[in-house]
Amino acid sequence: MIRYALRCRDCGHGFDGWFRSSADFEAQGARKLLACPVCEGHGVEKALMSPAVAAAPEPGRTPGHAPGGAVTSAPVGEAAELYRQLQDMARKVRNEGHYVGAGFAEEARRIHYGEAEGRQIYGEASGQEVRGLLEEGIAALPLPPLPEDKN
Template identity: 50%
Template sequence: MIRYALTCDGDHAFEGWFRDSAAFDRQKDAGEVACPVCGSVAVEKQLMAPAVATRRAEATVPLAAAHPAMTDPKLAELVEAIRRLKRHIAENSEYVGDRFPEEARRMHYEEAEARAIHGEASLEEARALLEEGIPVLPLPTLPEERN
């Protein structure tokens, strides 16, 4: 596996792990490498120091080193706000998993009791719900959720 420091055309820094450099090139050319902040697929590799093993015991890697984008204080503040929002939603709603689109429709059409729910939906499913007039709020994936 190889780790690349990446940036998008919106100057968002992030990292990506790939099987090898050819895998990165194939995925980038296919538009499969996207910025986790803005979704841009205009992504480029950045210079990064090589990881060199030393005899010293490895210390815990700080969040900023594990996630280069976290060195931007404004971005770190935004990520923490999203983290708090997701925690609040999890504590105050029912998790319905991949049944989310079905359950949201049942509540919208009054076939099920209205209640706060959360779960998973693909981008296409979320878009279809919104087009039907069903209010949903897709939330971005946090850096630690990508592992």
């Protein structure tokens, strides 16, 4: 897998993307499958990246962690385990929550403001809708894709 630093030509937002190869990145871009997570624009391009060079940890510092505890890189095994845990969380939400489809943002607001029964919900929302929810103090998190979604 290759990690590219990406940039949206439309809004300037920077983000990362993982691809099997450079050709995979090009093919996804040509098919308009790449979108900015902020504005949902398809003007996604590779950004200038510095090379990833592993250095020996300083004495007393955990490898892979920067000051303040932010992870700068993680071994594949740890990242894979974290992703597995996120997928387990997504399965739990889907099994125990109520699917509300494209009306997610509206239903989340109704629950937050006491206009609907309080319950765990999931569904679809645009980046703009999620930003609006967060600005109102309403928690909304993206669920990772699951392998079974491809069947």
